Amino acid sequence: MSFLPWAALAEPFSFQTVIDKAEQLAGSNWRAPPQVPKFLQELSYHDYQGMRFKSERSLWADADSPFTVMLTPPGLFYQHAVALNIVEGEQSEPLAFDKSQFDYPNAELEKLIPADLGYAGFRLTFPFADPQVANQFLVFAGASYYRAVGRHNNFGLSGRGIAVNTGLPSGEEFPSFIEFWLKKPAPDATSLTFYGLLDGKSLTGAYEFEVIPGDETRLRVSSVLFPRQGIELPGVAPLTSMFYYGENTQRPYGEWRPEVHDSDGLLIHDGHSNEWLWRPLNNPAALSMDYYATEQLKGFGLLQRDADFRSYMDAEAGYGTRPSAWIEPRGEWGRGHVVLTQLPTPDETNDNIVAFWTPEEKWQAGQSYRHAYEVRFGRADLARNPMARALDSFLGDGTRIGGGAADGAVRVIVDFAGGPLDERSAEAGVSGQVTALEEGEVLEHFVEYVAPLKRWRLSMLVRPAANRPLSLRAFLHEGGETLSETWTYQLLPGSDVLQVIK
Structure with a gap:
């Protein structure tokens, strides 16, 4: 039985193909x-991990190219194979499956592997530091998911080719890449180009990728999408991450680690208003979806700002070195929204955060939609945000923390640093602008310089309306000069913090 529609001979190839x-x-x-x-779908995690690709069998391992390709076997999470092709010049040839490229956990499993099984995806390597060490920096496997790292990261959040109806009652769809074409790089290449064919119930798509590994790994994406039917909520350039808990939430009972998350906030830059907006992530009690209007999107991303090991204390997971990802459109995308979807999760094994851009108009069948953008993976400063940044957010019972008290109120603390604040003395007249939405009340707010941390602290006492979310926007300024990004936050009724408020 054949799982892949392999072509018999080399054939002409371009992105137009x-x-x-x-x-x-x-x-x-x-x-x-x-x-x-x-039997492959039902493999244990241990047995699947035992199916290991032999690094010496990597594609182009015997060539002069700094790039090599390691292949991923189907099984467990990866329940269908994809067609892989190699492009040299303007010709494409299929890559046939070879079971001898893998080590197996036992001889019985090896005997069961079909000769024409195929691959689930691929991993790219590049020598980040030592020319003799091939570092994995990009993985494509499973639906339209990919993961990438910069030189100083370990793997964390994911990107996707497309998101379809994420968070809607109709249910989310997960289109899949079904075929890839990998272009053999020149010996002195600093980038690698490959192509993907995507297929799903509601749409198909063609993708061109160019990846440039480095301190920040950059993935340039060009996509053309063809809806089979109308799509209510198309998600362009989606990012997927995990937020279990952080300094802004209650710590789950029995947990000893201070924080557990792959990303701690969403950053958005709109060119029309020139506003930089920061939204700390949360682990909500129920599905939460927030829409941020953009007239002229300049970028958005999920960041891991807190890189301090002491914030996590997990020597195995290494959350402090998980990458941030920043999406930067190439060309004008028009009016739309950055959508943040947050789902409840009982532990750190589930990705519960999704962020993407969606256009103002729904997609229609019979049309085509083109987008070009760059995704950068690396440290949290990759967004080049010139404003002071919100580094920590703390929330607690307003009756228990000094500086004012009120029944049913929440004390909210936000620490800012960097940007124009670095040019201010501790005596500067820095003030806060605070707005409560959803009929909430701002009872007081003040700004103070915290010398031990070299940060400016905005302290707010706010009271949410009965059975309404606590929804806030705030930034720092001095006179008419805006000094910081806009910090925004929302707590839904029933959230862990609101449940402890007296």
């Missing part, structure tokens, strides 16, 4: 990709 395939696919009904044998 993938676009034509995607457009042709969109004209036919969607068919779910064939699944791999049941």
